[in-house]
Amino acid sequence: MNLVDLKQLEERVREFVAGPGKSFLVKSDPRLTDRVAMNVVASSVFSEEEELERVELLRNYQRALFDAGLAWISGPLELGGGGLPKDADAYVRRELSCHPFPDNTLVRTGSQVLGPSMLAYGSAEIRQEFLPKVHRGDLLVCQLFSEPDAGSDLANIKTRADRAPGGWVISGQKVWSSGAKFADFGVCIARTEPESKRHSGLSAFFLDMHAPGVEVRIIKQMTGGAEFCEVFFTEVFVPDSFLIGAEGSGWAVVLDILMNERSSIGDELLPPRSYIERLAKSLGNGSNEFHRSRVAGLFERYEVGRLLIKRLQSAAEDKGGPGPELALTKLVVTNLGQEMSAVASELFGPRLVADSGDAAAYAWSEFVLGIPGMRIGGGTDEVLKNGVAERILGLPRS
Ligand SMILES: Cc1cc2nc3c(=O)[nH]c(=O)nc-3n(C[C@H](O)[C@H](O)[C@H](O)COP(=O)(O)OP(=O)(O)OC[C@H]3O[C@@H](n4cnc5c(N)ncnc54)[C@H](O)[C@@H]3O)c2cc1C
Numbered sequence: 448m449n450l451v452d453l454k455q456l457e458e459r460v461r462e463f464v465a466g467p468g469k470s471f472l473v474k475s476d477p478r479l480t481d482r483v484a485m486n487v488v489a490s491s492v493f494s495e496e497e498e499l500e501r502v503e504l505l506r507n508y509q510r511a512l513f514d515a516g517l518a519w520i521s522g523p524l525e526l527g528g529g530g531l532p533k534d535a536d537a538y539v540r541r542e543l544s545c546h547p548f549p550d551n552t553l554v555r556t557g558s559q560v561l562g563p564s565m566l567a568y569g570s571a572e573i574r575q576e577f578l579p580k581v582h583r584g585d586l587l588v589c590q591l592f593s594e595p596d597a598g599s600d601l602a603n604i605k606t607r608a609d610r611a612p613g614g615w616v617i618s619g620q621k622v623w624s625s626g627a628k629f630a631d632f633g634v635c636i637a638r639t640e641p642e643s644k645r646h647s648g649l650s651a652f653f654l655d656m657h658a659p660g661v662e663v664r665i666i667k668q669m670t671g672g673a674e675f676c677e678v679f680f681t682e683v684f685v686p687d688s689f690l691i692g693a694e695g696s697g698w699a700v701v702l703d704i705l706m707n708e709r710s711s712i713g714d715e716l717l718p719p720r721s722y723i724e725r726l727a728k729s730l731g732n733g734s735n736e737f738h739r740s741r742v743a744g745l746f747e748r749y750e751v752g753r754l755l756i757k758r759l760q761s762a763a764e765d766k767g768g769p770g771p772e773l774a775l776t777k778l779v780v781t782n783l784g785q786e787m788s789a790v791a792s793e794l795f796g797p798r799l800v801a802d803s804g805d806a807a808a809y810a811w812s813e814f815v816l817g818i819p820g821m822r823i824g825g826g827t828d829e830v831l832k833n834g835v836a837e838r839i840l841g842l843p844r845s
Pocket residue numbers: 589590591592593594595596597598599600622623624625626819820821823824825826827828829830833
């Protein structure tokens with residue numbers, strides 16, 4: 448990105464924050480004060496109606512961003528994007544993350560994880576008709592990959608797509624589909640060659656989540672939230688134009704999407720430094736040396752992690768796209784999260800899990816309970832480490 452573009456973007460972000468963005472800055476909710484300060488989604492404390500209101504607010508925030516030219520900065524001009532290089536997107540995301548705007552995970556799955564692959568592999572209809580709406584928040588899209596027997600071993604997918612006049616009929620089950628209950632569409636991987644095994648014979652589809660035959664069931668989590676779903680397909684019709692990539696080439700689309708997912712886990716997903724500052728503040732005057740050194744260690748790890756992520760991201764940009772190194776960015780994020788969770792647990796003890804009236808301590812409970820999920824989503828730590836060992840360090844497969 449050149450300096451002129453950078454200056455213009457800086458100005459555009461400033462104008463957005465002071466203008467149309469202002470009404471979306473998250474305000475304190477008396478039930479949530481400490482949790483909001485920790486930017487926890489806290490879906491567990493909202494009724495279903497309130498949750499839907501929050502999703503509508505998020506869509507409106509995304510529309511305001513899009514209309515201000517800040518939602519799809521690297522997208523093609525002819526589709527409503529800004530036509531700038533990819534690093535412009537990252538710059539704007541970082542700038543916006545300095546303000547308490549609504550958590551946009553539901554939009555990000557469509558725009559940052561699935562969107563780039565829909566642009567690269569999707570039909571003209573998907574690119575022209577749907578993709579701009581995904582970036583504008585008009586359509587929320589979920590990722591329909593994992594199945595009960597296909598998680599780390601994703602090539603074991605059993606969901607089937609059989610030929611039908613004008614398209615395909617999909618039957619099977621997905622699981623752990625984040626945000627599926629709010630999604631308008633999904634990107635689904637299914638087996639189009641019934642006798643095929645492993646990576647061959649799979650195809651990727653854009654799928655209407657409101658089509659007849661789609662059933663979404665929520666999964667209650669130990670955090671109290673319910674962001675995940677099981678999704679069942681009973682003979683769901685998908686038209687030919689919703690095939691993403693060539694028939695039988697779904698694995699290439701999967702790899703592309705997984706790469707996007709890893710490259711979207713950057714420094715803006717690093718648990719905020721302000722959380723560590725909160726821990727430091729809670730130490731008080733009489734704190735012991737062990738606890739002080741543990742919190743100081745977090746500041747060190749945060750800075751090293753932040754710089755390491757920047758280095759990995761710029762190495763990927765120099766190489767012209769994400770590579771296996773980006774698995775390391777996710778490991779940095781989850782390692783820091785785990786360490787913060789461990790230090791918070793040492794400091795607060797049982798006050799962390801029981802609502803004892805100490806809101807500053809209890810606010811950590813969702814963070815601590817959510818960390819194991821971070822280690823699993825987007826590829827488990829163990830599987831990512833296998834990739835680092837084989838593809839970066841060149842170690843033999845065991
Ligand atoms: C926060 C979160 C969000 C998610 N969102 C989505 C989503 O939107 N869409 C979607 O499709 N899926 C989603 N998932 C599912 C996620 O991709 C899978 O949970 C993940 O791939 C692991 O699969 P699994 O749960 O079947 O565990 P398994 O694959 O059964 O793994 C069980 C354990 O075995 C270990 N293991 C497995 N294979 C190896 C190996 N070769 N070497 C060493 N250890 C190994 C794993 O590390 C893990 O500890 C999400 C999960 C989480 C937690």
